[in-house]
Amino acid sequence: MLETTRTYVARITNHTQIRDNLDECGFAASKLWNVGRYYIQERWDEDGEIPDEAELKSELKDHERYSDLHSQ
DSSP: OOOOOOOOOOOOSOHHHHHHHHHHHHHHHHHHHHHHHHHHHHHHHHHSOOOOHHHHHHHHHTSTTGGGSOOO
16 A cells, blocks of 8 residues: 655744644644543553544544644
């Protein structure tokens, strides 16, 4: 299977206007990452299995920080 990776470079010119929004998105993403890792570890410790994508998304959608992230 062929895999392609692309890197996009952007320059933010109005940093002072969007700094707080970027910080909030970064904070929310960090919290969700930690919640996801914790959930996966708990499942692994319980039954030795890693939850599938649908189960993990379902779990994270109930988290208070989920709505802080913009959809893509």
